[in-house]
Amino acid sequence: MKNEVTLLRPENFDALDAALQQSSAAWTFVAGGTDLLVQKEKWRKATHIVDLTALPELHQTIEINSKVIRIGAAVPYGDLIRHSELKTYLPILVHACELIGAAQIQNRGTIGGNIANASPAGDTLPVLAVLNAELLIGPRQKGEFKRLSMNEIMIGPGQIQLKPNEYIAFIEIPILQSPEPLWDFRKIGQREALAISKLSLAVLLWKDGKHVQDVRIASGSVAPVIRRHHKTENILNGQELNEQLIEKAAETLKNEINPISDIRSTKEFRKEITANVLRDILHQWL
Ligand SMILES: Cc1cc2nc3c(=O)[nH]c(=O)nc-3n(C[C@H](O)[C@H](O)[C@H](O)COP(=O)(O)OP(=O)(O)OC[C@H]3O[C@@H](n4cnc5c(N)ncnc54)[C@H](O)[C@@H]3O)c2cc1C
Known part of the structure; x- marks a missing residue:
């Protein structure tokens, strides 16, 4: 009562x-x-x-x-x-x-x-x-x-x-600095709609020709608190965006996050999938 x-x-x-x-x-x-x-x-x-x-x-x-x-x-x-x-x-x-x-x-x-x-x-x-x-x-x-x-x-x-x-x-x-950044937000859940995130990833990226001028990355569901991933951002900042750099950034992100295993996913799955989602996002901007 x-x-x-x-x-x-x-x-x-x-x-x-x-x-x-x-x-x-x-x-x-x-x-x-x-x-x-x-x-x-x-x-x-x-x-x-x-x-x-x-x-x-x-x-x-x-x-x-x-x-x-x-x-x-x-x-x-x-x-x-x-x-x-x-x-x-x-x-x-x-x-x-x-x-x-x-x-x-x-x-x-x-x-x-x-x-x-x-x-x-x-x-x-x-x-x-x-x-x-x-x-x-x-x-x-x-x-x-x-x-x-x-x-x-x-x-x-x-x-x-x-x-x-x-x-x-x-x-x-x-207000975001111009030129407008490239952006993506991905949410991985049990199914497409009405699902709690197993992981989410938000990325804003400013490109100058082939180079990353500035990038901001944060994830959800893969650490106890939500913070920007400055180590991964620093790998990308000022560098030419190419296959090797994307690989380095994905591996860095894998080590920068700290997921737990729970009923929705294991720690290992969350690490792998977070790195894969970052790879996928960055590939579209090559
Ligand atoms: C079926 C279902 C699906 C959902 N799907 C998602 C989803 O896909 N993604 C997602 O992120 N969440 C999801 N949620 C969770 C929820 O809807 C969100 O977290 C929503 O943003 C909560 O906002 P609210 O206004 O309803 O918060 P409330 O329920 O009113 O409050 C939540 C908490 O915040 C406090 N609070 C509220 N406003 C303030 C304020 N201004 N200042 C200080 N404290 C405050 C309250 O005291 C309480 O502790 C889902 C929930 C349900 C039931």
């Missing part, structure tokens, strides 16, 4: 921050509820719940200016997929959102929930890592959100660097 519950549906940041700062209760945030409601134990124990979807800035913001793209943490994936301009600026992110769940999940699930849930299999996490995303964290102190880099927020499976009652307000993504 569910305990007695206090439910808050703040309609602006002042109301949200005041409630969090004036109460000693441990609040549980809910956005789409697609992770939280299936984590029955956590949901059953929640006594103070904040529904983030009544706050328009969190639930509706998709702003694009000359420097950054700002997305409200509680904007559903479906709104990102259907946004008229986002695909032009962030095709890799829109593509990753399209691969998440099916229409029901896309219309409820949010990036903020994906990040805060901190699953190594969260599909937007490697994409946000290669996009060098920053997170704006509330409650505001003296009117300002705290900033955390996507590359430092995750500290372990299910663990992120948020203090009790801190929430993700916005995700900010710097």
Whole structure:
């Protein structure tokens, strides 16, 4: 049976921050509820719940200016997929959102929930890592959100660097330097659709003639935390993209990741397949 519950549906940041700062209760945030409601134990124990979807800035913001793209943490994936301009600026992110769940999940699930849930299999996490995303964290102190880099927020499976009652307000993504990078996001699951990733790989690559000018690589499901793979990036940066270089990068990536064996795959399979996916991605850009 569910305990007695206090439910808050703040309609602006002042109301949200005041409630969090004036109460000693441990609040549980809910956005789409697609992770939280299936984590029955956590949901059953929640006594103070904040529904983030009544706050328009969190639930509706998709702003694009000359420097950054700002997305409200509680904007559903479906709104990102259907946004008229986002695909032009962030095709890799829109593509990753399209691969998440099916229409029901896309219309409820949010990036903020994906990040805060901190699953190594969260599909937007490697994409946000290669996009060098920053997170704006509330409650505001003296009117300002705290900033955390996507590359430092995750500290372990299910663990992120948020203090009790801190929430993700916005995700900010710097506009990508021109010329536009080549990009790919691959997700390998048990089947094509509606599957949790056995591994995912996000790559952005800028090419200057035959040479790799800059590259960013991050993977999902093959390490306890999502981080950029700087060793593999350094193998590629500044070099001519050819068969030998691709082989060297794939072998480096194999040693840079640290997968586990679980019900979905063995450690060895994940290492091999991650290297193969990188080979395949880079080959298309030879
Ligand atoms: C059938 C099904 C299929 C799925 N398929 C995929 C998939 O393909 N890929 C994938 O990555 N995931 C998948 N998921 C998992 C889930 O849908 C995503 O992780 C989604 O992004 C979670 O967002 P949400 O808004 O529903 O989070 P919620 O369930 O509302 O919250 C998740 C966690 O984050 C916290 N939280 C939420 N928002 C905030 C915030 N702004 N600040 C701080 N904490 C917050 C909550 O307290 C909770 O602990 C699937 C889930 C289901 C049920």
